[in-house]
Amino acid sequence: MPPITTDPMLLAITALFAYLLGSVPFGIVITRALGLGDLRQIGSGNIGATNVLRTGNKRAALATLLLDAAKGGVAVLVARALVGGEDAAQVAGLAAFVGHLYPVWLRFKGGKGVATFLGTLLALAWPVGLAACATWVVAALITRTSSIAALLAAGLTPIWLIYFNEGWLLALTFVLTVLVYIRHTENLKRIKAGTEPKFGQKKA
Numbered sequence: 001m002p003p004i005t006t007d008p009m010l011l012a013i014t015a016l017f018a019y020l021l022g023s024v025p026f027g028i029v030i031t032r033a034l035g036l037g038d039l040r041q042i043g044s045g046n047i048g049a050t051n052v053l054r055t056g057n058k059r060a061a062l063a064t065l066l067l068d069a070a071k072g073g074v075a076v077l078v079a080r081a082l083v084g085g086e087d088a089a090q091v092a093g094l095a096a097f098v099g100h101l102y103p104v105w106l107r108f109k110g111g112k113g114v115a116t117f118l119g120t121l122l123a124l125a126w127p128v129g130l131a132a133c134a135t136w137v138v139a140a141l142i143t144r145t146s147s148i149a150a151l152l153a154a155g156l157t158p159i160w161l162i163y164f165n166e167g168w169l170l171a172l173t174f175v176l177t178v179l180v181y182i183r184h185t186e187n188l189k190r191i192k193a194g195t196e197p198k199f200g201q202k203k204a
Contacts, residue, residue, distance in 0.1 A: 002086035002168055011091050014083050018075040018092040022099025022116065025106055026067040027052050030060050048111040050146045068111065069119030072096045076123035090172050093120040097176055101183060112183040114150040117176055121157065124169055131160040144198040147187035154180040 006014075027047040031039045036055040039047055043054035049065035072093055079092035100116040102108040118136070122129030132153050140149035154177045161169055181188070190196035 002090065004087045006083060006085045006088045010083060011088060014079050014088050015091050015095040018079065018095035019099040020104075021075050022071045022096030023103030023105055023110070024071065024099075025103055025110065026071075027064040027111070028106075030063055030067075031055060031057075034060055036060065046111055047106070049115060065115050068100065068115035069122070071100060072116040072118075072120030073123035076120055080123075086168070089124060090169075093124060094172060094175065096120065097179070101179060112150070113176070113180050114153070117154060117180055120176070121169075121173075124172075125161075125164065125166045127164045128157065128160045128166050128169070131164070132157050135160075140199070145191075145196055146199065147184055147196060148191060151181065151184055151188075 004011075025047050027049065028039050031037060031042075031052060034057060036042075036052075036057060039045075039051060039055075043051045045051070048068060049061045052064045053061035055061075075092040075096035076089045080086070080089040083092075097113055097116050097120055099110075101110045101113050103110040114136075118129060118133055120129075121132050135156050136149045136153035139152040140146060143149060157173050157177060158170060161167055161173060187196060
């Protein structure tokens with residue numbers, strides 16, 4: 001963890017704004033705007049890009065992926081630029097991530113956080129973020145399963161942190177990874193049972 005140098009009140013304000021940014025459900029906004037229906041009634045009911053893809057609209061899924069990633073990245077970059085200090089940047093990243101998982105607008109029932117996790121990493125330490133993204137891509141190509149790719153990308157991030165000498169992010173990344181795994185509890189059960197859908201299947 002970086003030293004806490006920012007005024008606690010300023011950190012609290014930073015966390016609030018980052019949480020509100022992270023809680024914007026772009027998947028729902030995009031699918032409704034395009035007349036694709038209520039995303040929560042489609043496929044797994046999740047608000048992330050993987051479920052948006054189940055509507056058959058690849059552009060909508062890509063837009064959701066990029067915007068969900070941007071929530072974490074923008075929160076970090078804005079906090080770093082306006083507030084200053086890596087403590088504020090980490091607080092902003094964590095708050096945006098929590099906002100995506102537990103958005104106040106959706107009664108705290110949000111996404112699984114993978115895109116926001118990766119976007120946050122890219123903004124905090126871009127080599128680590130790129131390595132985590134590459135891990136997801138390779139795992140997805142091999143397993144053809146989004147959830148397995150996500151879990152591997154998050155779970156292997158500490159290795160990339162150590163490799164790129166970014167150990168100051170270990171504590172934050174540990175918290176984010178635990179939350180990713182918690183949000184993938186049902187996926188883990190299906191993976192164990194061998195019933196987790198692969199890309200192209202309709203239901204998660």
